[in-house]
Amino acid sequence: MSEAQTLGLQELLRVSPVADEIARRFQAAGHRLALVGGSVRDALLGRLGNDLDFTTDARPQQVLKLVKGWADAVWDVGIAFGTVGARKDTPQGSFLIEITTYRSEAYDRTSRKPEVTYGDTIGQDLVRRDFTVNAMAVDLPGRGFVDPHHGLEDLEARVLRTPATPEESFSDDPLRMMRAARFAAQLDFDPAPEVVAAMTAMADRIAIVSAERVQAELNKLLLAAHPVKGLRLLVDTGLAGHVLPELPALRLERDEHHRHKDVYEHSLTVLEQAIDLEQDGPDLTLRLAALLHDIGKPRTRRFESDGRVSFHHHEVVGAKMTRKRMRELKYSKELTEDVSRLVELHLRFHGYGGGEWTDSAVRRY
Incomplete structure (x- = not known):
């Protein structure tokens, strides 16, 4: 077991009571649930907080039924995009939970909002995620590790790659180009050469993204541990020429x-x-x-x-x-x-x- 996997196991054991509880509810209803994305990445880095991201084959209305009566608070502001939010208070603290139905989303050439379609497998969900280090999952309650795009290897190499081609990924959501700079600033990772090349070639696509979303990513970059690294990437790829x-x-x-x-x-x-x-x-x-x-x-x-x-x-x-x-x-x-x-x-x-x-x-x- 690698150092990252050891750290991840320790972090998962810390949050296992709340994660296992909700997973058993979904399992009893015939649905799958997995810890996913940034939560798995941060667990492997030994920095998992109390914000947990899950993915499931259950549709949003089914998710609402499953969390009501279990969670201490539930909100559905993101339900149009397949996400249900909840808060669970435990002796270990309050956990903020987001559960998103397997999905794929894409922009057309003029839209600022993604078109959401739901998938049936976790594989469909992971391939649409922004970077391989965010495309790992832990199937619950059995805790099987799901990593079809070699995110663990990229995590240990501290490199940012995309599950699909960078061109496909950035076409699906151009804001991912700014996320690459943000993750470089937050995690001190380096984007792979093909990611940098695609960011440079597609920089003008950021124009279809709303100012509010751009601002949110810029703020996260600036407040990160290494903002200069992220800013240099924005400037060198030409993205800064469009947003700043x-x-x-x-x-x-x-x-x-x-x-x-x-x-x-x-x-x-x-x-x-x-x-x-x-x-x-x-x-x-x-x-x-x-x-x-x-x-x-x-x-x-x-x-x-x-x-x-x-x-x-x-x-x-x-x-x-x-x-x-x-x-x-x-x-x-x-x-x-x-x-x-x-x-x-x-x-x-x-x-x-x-x-x-x-x-x-x-x-x-």
């Missing part, structure tokens, strides 16, 4: 202080420095402001007579650009104003840390 075009535009500029190769690299460095200063966990406001603080430079670049390059008032221009981009990505008004204000004020203390302020300058401030 101000970021790749920074590669064309130089920092007027000549401390960094270019403003793009400088912005990523500032993001990492801001993360190092966090004391109460990931801060989306801080991370967005750090990433976007210099996006006004391309529009304000001037070549001075002495050969220097200046970016006068780039903080004011950058604040306006930040506000516009965040509105297009459907961020809340409060967050948009907070981030824009930080961008506008980011030069206010320039030089203070280097001891360049005089006592009188401090008093005037």
Whole structure:
């Protein structure tokens, strides 16, 4: 047994009371139930939380009947897409459960919403999932491991591959291209070369995905442990040009202080420095402001007579650009104003840390 499988078994034993209980209910009704996707991946990584994802051959209305009377709360907001949610309170804590009917979903060329059709086998369900590391399942209550696409091998190699071809997978749901960048940031995994090639070739397909879904993935990426890795993937594949075009535009500029190769690299460095200063966990406001603080430079670049390059008032221009981009990505008004204000004020203390302020300058401030 590999280290990953050992960790996975330990995690599954921890959640087995609630998992086995619900599995026996489904079994008694003649249905199959399996722990699936991110839950299996995280169990194998030794980081399974109390959010559990299951898949089943039972149809959504049947799932509702089976969880009512067992769960402490049930909700059906995702039932149109085959998902029923529930909460189960136990001595080990509260578990948030999502049970999704075997399904396949695909976009047409203009739709922003998937067309859902239900499948009859777990194999049909796993092949439609985004990456092989998310296409593993544990059949319950017997705990048989289901891994038709070699997700365990990819997990141990820390690589992102797709169960079907990348082109098929990203055509089914173009947001999966952003998920590749998000998982790179969250898990520190590397996408396989064919995945990167497909992301690059199909980057413009992200345009059919709603701004709300794009924003949600971007937030998860930014709040991850390695956001710079995910951001570089978005920029290198051209995806950032469609969802956050101000970021790749920074590669064309130089920092007027000549401390960094270019403003793009400088912005990523500032993001990492801001993360190092966090004391109460990931801060989306801080991370967005750090990433976007210099996006006004391309529009304000001037070549001075002495050969220097200046970016006068780039903080004011950058604040306006930040506000516009965040509105297009459907961020809340409060967050948009907070981030824009930080961008506008980011030069206010320039030089203070280097001891360049005089006592009188401090008093005037």
